[in-house]
Amino acid sequence: MRFEEKVDLGTEFCGLRLVNPFLLASAPPTANGNMIKRAFELGWGGAVTKTIPPDDMELRDVSPRLKAVRQNNGKIFGLENIELISCRTLSGWLDEIRDIKECFPDRVLIASIMAEVRQDDWQQMAISLQKAGADALELNFSCPHGMPEKGLGSAIGQDAELTTLITSWVKAVATIPVIVKLSPNVTDIGQIARAAEKGGADGLAAINTVQCLAGVDLDSFAPQPSVHGFSTLGGLSGPAVKPIGLRCVAQMAEASRLPISGLGGISSWREAVEYILVGASNVQVCTEVMLRGYGVVKAMKSGLARYLSSKGLSSVEELRGRALPKLVSHASLSREFRVWPQIDQMTCNACGRCVTACRDGGGHALHIIDDQLILNEAACTGCGLCINICDSLHL
Numbered sequence: 172m173r174f175e176e177k178v179d180l181g182t183e184f185c186g187l188r189l190v191n192p193f194l195l196a197s198a199p200p201t202a203n204g205n206m207i208k209r210a211f212e213l214g215w216g217g218a219v220t221k222t223i224p225p226d227d228m229e230l231r232d233v234s235p236r237l238k239a240v241r242q243n244n245g246k247i248f249g250l251e252n253i254e255l256i257s258c259r260t261l262s263g264w265l266d267e268i269r270d271i272k273e274c275f276p277d278r279v280l281i282a283s284i285m286a287e288v289r290q291d292d293w294q295q296m297a298i299s300l301q302k303a304g305a306d307a308l309e310l311n312f313s314c315p316h317g318m319p320e321k322g323l324g325s326a327i328g329q330d331a332e333l334t335t336l337i338t339s340w341v342k343a344v345a346t347i348p349v350i351v352k353l354s355p356n357v358t359d360i361g362q363i364a365r366a367a368e369k370g371g372a373d374g375l376a377a378i379n380t381v382q383c384l385a386g387v388d389l390d391s392f393a394p395q396p397s398v399h400g401f402s403t404l405g406g407l408s409g410p411a412v413k414p415i416g417l418r419c420v421a422q423m424a425e426a427s428r429l430p431i432s433g434l435g436g437i438s439s440w441r442e443a444v445e446y447i448l449v450g451a452s453n454v455q456v457c458t459e460v461m462l463r464g465y466g467v468v469k470a471m472k473s474g475l476a477r478y479l480s481s482k483g484l485s486s487v488e489e490l491r492g493r494a495l496p497k498l499v500s501h502a503s504l505s506r507e508f509r510v511w512p513q514i515d516q517m518t519c520n521a522c523g524r525c526v527t528a529c530r531d532g533g534g535h536a537l538h539i540i541d542d543q544l545i546l547n548e549a550a551c552t553g554c555g556l557c558i559n560i561c562d563s564l565h566l
């Protein structure tokens with residue numbers, strides 16, 4: 172029997188039943204109905220459409236609008252985008268929403284929407300999309316580029332009063348759950364989570380991208396991605412933003428009782444588990460799918476099922492929030508607990524990397540004597556730098 176068959180990956184979000192906790196985030200992989208249907212065939216539990224604008228909002232994307240941020244080994248660990256929301260308007264989406272739900276009635280389809288601060292626009296979009304069969308609405312108060320210049324996107328999610336107001340407009344007409352997608356580009360995400368709750372939100376999602384500038388070309392001085400020599404601040408996604416996403420979700424779980432859809436830098440079942448442990452009910456994925464395709468969900472599902480089974484758990488819900496009681500104030504952390512690195516002499520080749528790091532960034536406690544790495548315990552400050560830079564040192 173496969174692990175997925177032993178463990179029920181099914182879960183609930185705002186009263187909606189998800190066959191598994193993996194959703195596609197609002198982004199290019201959910202740009203149209205055919206793409207979403209192809210993803211559902213491959214096993215995604217749900218999808219959030221690329222953010223839909225009202226019919227009278229004219230949008231035109233620039234080219235190029237993506238720039239990878241790479242590690243020294245060339246691996247992509249972040250992706251900047253300056254892409255706008257869907258350039259296809261509401262009317263174009265309605266038939267596709269109907270069609271997706273007809274073909275996949277057991278999958279959750281969430282319509283992401285964005286409009287100007289006009290009550291009628293938000294309410295008309297909500298009414299049309301719920302009539303077309305969307306299972307929930309996700310209010311995009313969090314896109315950090317392009318839209319905020321016009322007072323939309325993160326310009327709304329950076330203002331607690333506007334967040335409450337627009338959420339309450341949508342809630343006044345919504346017969347389906349309303350989820351608010353929050354921006355990490357705020358001073359206190361807990362405050363904005365509470366503002367959404369005050370407006371009547373049924374759930375929260377975070378994070379949208381982290382405002383960034385991917386780089387600058389050293390020859391032309393053009394910021395990247397360069398659109399004919401010019402650029403603009405964009406949004407960072409992918410593995411680099413996971414620590415920020417986890418922090419935001421933990422703070423939201425602390426500040427509000429609303430269920431949370433967690434995202435930002437999820438590339439395998441492991442990061443998904445981390446998000447669930449800090450309070451997410453389910454997770455969304457964008458960049459990993461853009462880089463490796465819809466098929467990644469297969470390993471995510473089997474990995475999560477295997478993990479739950481190894482922990483003796485039979486549902487995702489049993490895992491939710493289990494790390495939160497262990498996240499305490501700095502003052503509450505033990506001052507008695509102390510680590511000293513253990514040196515694995517079998518694998519250490521005395522290259523000296525840790526010695527240099529400890530000398531110039533630590534307590535100058537590591538030395539190579541007669542081709543062997545030695546720790547001076549009295550000088551060690553217990554910072555843990557060395558164990559982070561070499562596998563031959565551990566706790």
Ligand SMILES: Cc1cc2nc3c(=O)[nH]c(=O)nc-3n(C[C@H](O)[C@H](O)[C@H](O)COP(=O)(O)O)c2cc1C
Nearest residue numbers: 196197198222252256378379408409435436457458
């Ligand atoms: C090219 C691109 C376009 C995106 N477009 C949208 C969008 O239209 N609406 C939205 O809410 N988020 C949008 N996002 C943000 C993603 O939904 C997601 O919040 C973010 O990328 C973090 O998740 P990830 O690290 O898995 O990519 C976009 C992201 C990328 C990379």
